[in-house]
Amino acid sequence: MPDVQPRLLKGFRDYLPEVQLPKERMLSRIVAVFESFGFAPLQTPALEYADILSGKCGEEGDKLLYRFEDHGGRGVALRYDLTVPLARVLGQYGNLDTPFKRYQIGPVWRAEKPARGRFREFVQCDADIAGTKSLLADVEVLQVACRCFERLGIEGFRVRLSNRKVLSGLLVKIGVGEGPAGMGVIRTIDKMDKIDEDGIRKILRDENGLESSAVDDVFAFTGLGGDSAADTLNELDAYFGDIEVGRAGVAELREVTGYFEPAGIASRVSLDLSLARGMDYYTGTIAEGVLTDLPGFGSVLGGGRYDELVGLFRGQSIPAVGISVGVDRLLAGLQELELVDSVSTPTEVYVTLFDGDSIAEAMRLSSELRAEGLRVEMAPEPVKLGKQLRFADRKGIPLVLVAGPDEREQGKVAVKDLRHGSQETVALSGLAAELRRRLDAPVESEAASR
RNA sequence: GUGGAUGUAGCUCAGUUGGUUAGAGCGCCGGUCUGUGGAUCCGGAGGUCGGGGGUUCAAAUCCCCUCAUCCACCCCA
Numbered sequence: 001m002p003d004v005q006p007r008l009l010k011g012f013r014d015y016l017p018e019v020q021l022p023k024e025r026m027l028s029r030i031v032a033v034f035e036s037f038g039f040a041p042l043q044t045p046a047l048e049y050a051d052i053l054s055g056k057c058g059e060e061g062d063k064l065l066y067r068f069e070d071h072g073g074r075g076v077a078l079r080y081d082l083t084v085p086l087a088r089v090l091g092q093y094g095n096l097d098t099p100f101k102r103y104q105i106g107p108v109w110r111a112e113k114p115a116r117g118r119f120r121e122f123v124q125c126d127a128d129i130a131g132t133k134s135l136l137a138d139v140e141v142l143q144v145a146c147r148c149f150e151r152l153g154i155e156g157f158r159v160r161l162s163n164r165k166v167l168s169g170l171l172v173k174i175g176v177g178e179g180p181a182g183m184g185v186i187r188t189i190d191k192m193d194k195i196d197e198d199g200i201r202k203i204l205r206d207e208n209g210l211e212s213s214a215v216d217d218v219f220a221f222t223g224l225g226g227d228s229a230a231d232t233l234n235e236l237d238a239y240f241g242d243i244e245v246g247r248a249g250v251a252e253l254r255e256v257t258g259y260f261e262p263a264g265i266a267s268r269v270s271l272d273l274s275l276a277r278g279m280d281y282y283t284g285t286i287a288e289g290v291l292t293d294l295p296g297f298g299s300v301l302g303g304g305r306y307d308e309l310v311g312l313f314r315g316q317s318i319p320a321v322g323i324s325v326g327v328d329r330l331l332a333g334l335q336e337l338e339l340v341d342s343v344s345t346p347t348e349v350y351v352t353l354f355d356g357d358s359i360a361e362a363m364r365l366s367s368e369l370r371a372e373g374l375r376v377e378m379a380p381e382p383v384k385l386g387k388q389l390r391f392a393d394r395k396g397i398p399l400v401l402v403a404g405p406d407e408r409e410q411g412k413v414a415v416k417d418l419r420h421g422s423q424e425t426v427a428l429s430g431l432a433a434e435l436r437r438r439l440d441a442p443v444e445s446e447a448a449s450r
Numbered sequence: 451g452u453g454g455a456u457g458u459a460g461c462u463c464a465g466u467u468g469g470u471u472a473g474a475g476c477g478c479c480g481g482u483c484u485g486u487g488g489a490u491c492c493g494g495a496g497g498u499c500g501g502g503g504g505u506u507c508a509a510a511u512c513c514c515c516u517c518a519u520c521c522a523c524c525c526c527a
Contacts, residue, residue, distance in 0.1 A: 007518095010518085010519095064525090064526095081527085108527085110525095110526085110527090112525070112526075113451075113524085113525085115520090115521090115522095115524095115525090116520085116521085117526095117527085118525085118526070118527080119527090122527065123527090124527060125527095187524095187525090277526090288526095288527095289527095298525090298526060298527075299526070299527060300527065301527075302526080302527060324527065325527075326526090326527025327527085328527075329526090329527050330527080352486090354485070355485090384483095384485090384486090385485055385486050385487095386483075386485095386486060386487070387487090388486085388487090389486055389487040389488095390486095390487050390488080391487085392487075393487040393488060394487085394488090400486085400487085402485080402486070404485055405485090406485085414485095414486090416486070416487090418487065418488085421487080421488085423486080
């Protein structure tokens with residue numbers, strides 16, 4: 001019996017190498033995409049004063065905050081997302097050049113009940129543009145989202161786009177105020193793809209308290225949709241008549257969708273009037289990314305425009321728009337789809353130890369290869385060769401070097417490729433280049449190795 | 451937070467109406483192989499049957515409590 005039972009808090013996870021390695025590779029690709037658009041990194045603390053974070057994500061959001069008192073009696077909380085800390089930074093430093101384009105990658109914490117693809121600690125990757133009202137920024141952020149998915153080799157994804165002002169217009173149309181009542185209606189609309197029309201009508205009437213004419217109005221709204229986004233938006237204009245917010249939202253969507261073609265995201269982003277987003281702070285564009293092969297899995301990307309949030313930390317408001325990629329959920333989703341190669345080591349070359357006499361030579365060889373940029377692991381002890389090979393094979397290391405008396409005498413080394421079992425004796429001079437060549441060569445089919 | 455289901459080896463599970471030392475497959479370790487992995491065959495290690503209490507001559511099995519996990523609702527990355 002151990003003194004302490006090893007265990008994990010609910011909703012928290014360990015990332016063992018076979019998961020962490022693919023995850024970090026995903027992250028570095030995402031960073032590459034962010035930087036390709038000129039976003040610069042920002043890092044902020046995990047812990048903030050509680051009043052900085054509370055009240056920004058809706059009443060529901062506050063319940064999900066991990067908050068407590070520190071040793072000095074200060075009310076503190078773990079950050080709930082990366083957007084509010086960014087708003088704090090924008091409010092705190094007056095001398096930032098705008099537009100300020102930053103990306104941030106880090107864990108956030110929410111005291112939710114964990115479920116499939118939902119954790120209490122998870123990593124978000126945010127890219128935001130602050131300091132401009134231009135809708136080109138909204139388009140750019142959508143572009144970034146699409147490029148991220150593409151760069152990760154994910155084919156089955158879709159970004160749903162809508163606008164908060166359009167939803168506000170709908171609420172005006174059906175005579176429901178903003179706030180809890182309005183959010184209730186919007187959430188019901190969000191469930192349209194899960195529940196049939198009769199069910200939705202029932203919820204709208206019984207739970208959201210709508211008149212039946214208002215229910216009809218809701219369906220008239222969600223039923224809109226022509227052959228193209230432009231058609232849909234024209235219908236929407238007519239639907240809103242003289243409701244100003246609604247028309248403003250339509251105008252924004254019209255401008256944003258107008259740039260889809262040159263932005264190269266026309267096939268990825270689609271207008272979806274049933275989209276609702278949880279955060280209270282969104283004011284315009286809202287977007288959500290989903291894996292099309294996992295319906296009902298939840299969103300792996302969220303974002304939108306929040307023009308008033310920064311104003312809470314500063315006299316004047318700073319408009320901003322951004323997206324957030326949920327890598328942990330994305331990774332969990334890709335695992336379910338079996339799209340993640342599980343690799344448990346970065347090692348490319350395994351240097352075996354033939355016997356006690358070969359250690360010094362193997363050590364020198366390993367160092368030389370590392371200096372040439374290869375990732376090299378040396379066996380820790382000269383046990384039976386079979387064991388050393390089995391270890392390398394299990395870890396998924398592609399190449400193994402064996403140097404016994406025969407090879408040493410000739411100044412050569414045996415290179416075995418565990419991917420297809422071929423083996424060749426290679427001269428020590430130019431070895432690194434030779435190994436590199438083999439690693440870069442396409443892997444032959446598995447069948448040939450059996 | 452609400453409702454439902456499930457907890458037996460590292461993993462997936464079996465375990466007959468409560469009855470002796472709780473099983474299988476996979477994995478792991480060793481051997482077959484004195485310089486070569488993924489195959490075969492042989493052998494081996496590994497389990498307070500989630501935890502606590504109760505009923506009983508006897509509990510993995512029945513009852514109560516508790517914890518954990520999964521699914522749906524909810525919410526979202």
